[in-house]
Amino acid sequence: MKPLQISPETAIKLSEKLGVPIENLMHMPQHILMQKLAELAKSETADASGKKEES
Template sequence: MRPLQISAETAVKLAEALDVPLERLMHMPQHILLQKMMELAKQEESAESPVEPKE
């Protein structure tokens, strides 16, 4: 399996955001990386959107 085709800067930022070692991130299958990125985006979205009170 080939390492991911991403820049070093992007790899470092993703490794920090996903809390995985850089070496593991670079050899992670692309479909798993995309799944983890989607989970991270959902977490950030739910943290940013305030809960509106129901009337």
């Protein structure tokens, strides 16, 4: 499997957000990466909507 075709800056940001080492991220299958990104986006929107309700 070839590494993901993303820039080093993007890899670093994704690694930090997902809590995954860069080496694992670069060799992660694309469908699993997309699933993790969807979960991250869902949790961030839930957090954002929760903060709006508290205000």
